[in-house]
Every structure is written in structure tokens, then in C-alpha cells.
Amino acid sequence: MEPIVILGAGLAGLSTAHFLQKPWRLIEKSDRVGGLIKTEVIDGCYFDPTGHWLHLRDAEIQELVNTRWLPGQMVRIQRKAGIFTRGVFTRFPYQVNTHGLPPDVVAENLVGYVEAIYGEKGRALREREPRDFEEFILRYMGEGFAKNFMVPYNQKLWTVHPRELSAAWVGRFVPRPSLKEVVDGALGAGSDAVGYNASFVYPREGGIESLARAMLRDLKGGELSVRTEPTSIDWKARKVELSDGRTLSYSGLVSTVSLPGLVKLLAQGASGVPDEVVAAAKRLRATTVTYVAVAAKGANRQPWHWIYLPEPEFHTYRIGSPSAVYDALAPKDTATFYVEYSHHGELSPAAAEKYAVEDLLRSQMIHSADDVLFAQAREIPHAYVLYDDAYGPAKAEILRFLEHAGILTAGRYGQWEYSSMEDAILGGRACARTLNDG
Numbered sequence: 001m002e003p004i005v006i007l008g009a010g011l012a013g014l015s016t017a018h019f020l021q022k023p024w025r026l027i028e029k030s031d032r033v034g035g036l037i038k039t040e041v042i043d044g045c046y047f048d049p050t051g052h053w054l055h056l057r058d059a060e061i062q063e064l065v066n067t068r069w070l071p072g073q074m075v076r077i078q079r080k081a082g083i084f085t086r087g088v089f090t091r092f093p094y095q096v097n098t099h100g101l102p103p104d105v106v107a108e109n110l111v112g113y114v115e116a117i118y119g120e121k122g123r124a125l126r127e128r129e130p131r132d133f134e135e136f137i138l139r140y141m142g143e144g145f146a147k148n149f150m151v152p153y154n155q156k157l158w159t160v161h162p163r164e165l166s167a168a169w170v171g172r173f174v175p176r177p178s179l180k181e182v183v184d185g186a187l188g189a190g191s192d193a194v195g196y197n198a199s200f201v202y203p204r205e206g207g208i209e210s211l212a213r214a215m216l217r218d219l220k221g222g223e224l225s226v227r228t229e230p231t232s233i234d235w236k237a238r239k240v241e242l243s244d245g246r247t248l249s250y251s252g253l254v255s256t257v258s259l260p261g262l263v264k265l266l267a268q269g270a271s272g273v274p275d276e277v278v279a280a281a282k283r284l285r286a287t288t289v290t291y292v293a294v295a296a297k298g299a300n301r302q303p304w305h306w307i308y309l310p311e312p313e314f315h316t317y318r319i320g321s322p323s324a325v326y327d328a329l330a331p332k333d334t335a336t337f338y339v340e341y342s343h344h345g346e347l348s349p350a351a352a353e354k355y356a357v358e359d360l361l362r363s364q365m366i367h368s369a370d371d372v373l374f375a376q377a378r379e380i381p382h383a384y385v386l387y388d389d390a391y392g393p394a395k396a397e398i399l400r401f402l403e404h405a406g407i408l409t410a411g412r413y414g415q416w417e418y419s420s421m422e423d424a425i426l427g428g429r430a431c432a433r434t435l436n437d438g
Helices: 011-019 059-070 104-118 119-128 132-141 144-160 179-187 209-217 258-270 275-283 349-362 392-407 423-434
Strands: 004-007 024-029 040-042 046-047 076-080 081-085 086-092 199-203 221-224 230-234 239-242 247-249 252-255 286-297 307-308 318-320 336-342 372-385 405-408
Touching: 004 011, 011 024, 011 209, 011 349, 011 423, 024 209, 040 286, 046 286, 059 119, 059 209, 081 144, 081 252, 081 258, 104 119, 104 132, 104 179, 104 275, 119 132, 132 144, 144 336, 199 258, 230 258, 258 275, 258 405, 275 405, 286 349, 336 349, 349 372, 372 392, 392 405
Parallel strands: 004 024, 004 252, 024 221, 081 307, 252 405
Antiparallel strands: 040 046, 076 199, 081 086, 230 239, 239 247, 286 336, 286 372, 307 318, 318 336
16 A cells, blocks of 8 residues: 655644554655754754744643653743833733833723724624724724734734735634723733733753654654655656655645645646646745844843834834743853744845844843844744735635645645644644545
């Protein structure tokens, strides 16, 4: 029997191999497994690209992580996230922690919320589902929150105005506050335990990549090839051409490569793909994120694990600090940061590194530019999928063809979605179960 071929050895690919009950071949183009969770060590400082904090909801995955893959190795951490705006820090989420902002901003947020939820002004939006992400913000938070945080921050993150995005992705990622939460937050009695990531777990040693390494050690029933990538797929003949010259026949194919990348591989195969599928792939958009790994002399100036920066004078939308989250990720008396920039087209490493130091200083995260030990830029392609008007129809067109071709997809890239590490593991499990059932 031909093996199951799995393209990509990130969490989704590793999970697929783990749960499969049939022979498999796992193909990875880089030199090691991990995909988006490869940890880089620079002068003793550990950087994940970028903050990869694990939230486990599924009982089976919890059991695997805690008793099989990394037994006794997971540290539980309570989130300390903040917002830096109007020259002050407030706690995250912004919408339930406005105490400390200028009084006129607090009042504008409160009045806007009440008008949206209870007032005549918000009635039209309350009578239907939000047509886009901006309407979602206005419907559930009001004009003040939209103006002072939600719209400018999300425009930086997604690179387009929220009205150009659907609300299909928000789910657990964007908390919808109650009146009591908004009022408590304005009076200083708000909670920073709101949202899906109020606490998380993280490996005691080795950075988040230790999870991928542990999953790899546990695999049985197949073979891994690294520094190898597919060059074309013939879906009718059920064959994958590889960069090392081999041709793999498969009984089932699971792809975790980007959805547009998968269509390109299929188009290069002997069987080809319909023109409308190629056109659909070209309509799928995503941002690129450049993050700058920074180390500075001295302990962390601020306690925040990460901060959000909505205002336009900051190039970055988010600054995270691995050393603040878990001090084992940096040498003693060293503060580390990842400073993130979302963009289309090119952002040169030199420009990103310059912005990072400026933004760290301006946001009061470091004392002086002279304290910076290094600043090194790295790029993440397809970092955030754009849920624009083209997204739903284009993705559906591609998935219909893939179902016809007998190809399964999993993972953030493979499913072309905004999702978490656990979602990638669950996606791999779902693919394996489908294939196990024949």
C-alpha cells in the first residue's frame, strides 16, 4: 500500500503523522521540524516567531502534551498584557480597562458603548448581523472604542481598514464586553483575565520549539525527509515530485503548505488545475510580518509580557518581551523583545531594526538606545490571512477542487486561516482520522 504523504512538518504535519494508523512520509523543506514554532537562540536569548504561548482546550491534546510529549515540563503563566496609548499604559483588553486614560477618552468610550448597546444610535446595527469587522466593532463596542483603539490598532495589524474585512474570524479572539465590565474598567475595577489567552502554558526549557521536537521523538510508522520540498503534484496519478529528484506515490495527501502555494504545485503537475481555481488562489491575500529580535542590557523596565500600540506615531502594532514572560528565555540582567511590523511588499531589515529601537524607546520599554545589544530582523510570510470580500468565495472554490482531487489540508497556512497552535494540532488530528477511516 502506498503511504500517506504529508507536506510540511509544522505542528499540523507532525500531528497528522502522530494520529495516523497507516504508513506515512513527512516532507519538510527546512533543516528541522517545527514550521512556525522554530525557536532561534541569539547570544543566549530565545526568540519564538513571535509570541507562541500555548492555550489548550481539548482534553486529548492536553493529555498528550502533559503526560507524553512534555511531561512535567510545562509552566503555567498568567498573562500581563498592556496597551500603550495617550502616553500611558493600561491593561489589556482595552475595552474593559480604560481607567488611567485621560477622562475625555474614558467618557467617549463609555458613552459610545452605551449608545451602541442600548441607544437609538445603535439600533440599526443591533437589528442585523455585522456586515464587516468595522460594523462588529461599532455594534459591540461603540464609536469611542472604535476610534480610540480598535480601528487604528487593527488597521496596523491587518494593513487594511476594518471595513474591508469580514467578522468571520473574530470568534474567541476579540472579547465582547458587558456593560458591567466596561464600567468596572473605567473605575479601575476591571479584569485582565478576559479573553482566550488570560493564561497559557510554555515549555520549561528550549523555547516553544521543544514541543515540535517532542512530537517528532514520539512519531512511529513513517519517515521524515528534511531539506526537501515538493516541486509539483499530479493529483490524478497521485504522485508528488520532490526537489531531491524522487517521485512519491501516495494513497492520501495532506498539505500544510500555504493554500496558494498548494494550488501552484498542482498547476505545475501533469494533471493541472482548472483556470478558476488558479484565479481563486490569486485572490487570496495575507500580510507579511517582519519582527525584530532585540536584546537590551539590564532587567525589563516594564512588567508587560506584550503591549499593543494603536497610535500612528508607532510603526509597530505590538511589542512582546520573552524575558518578561519567562526569565529563563534570556541571560540574567538582559531584557529581550520582539517588535512586530505588518506590511505588504518589502520592509528592509535595516529599516525594521531602526524602527524597533525607536519604538522601544518611545513606548518606555527600554531606557536608552545605548542599552541595545542587538536588533535582528526576521520575516514571516503569510502571517495574517486577510478575511476580505474575496476570501470566502475564493477559498471555497479551492476547497471544492481539493475535495474532488482527494487532498486534505491542515494548519494555519494549509487552511488559510487565523488560528492557534492547538488549532493546528487539532487540524492534523482531523486529517488523520479522515484517512484512518478510509
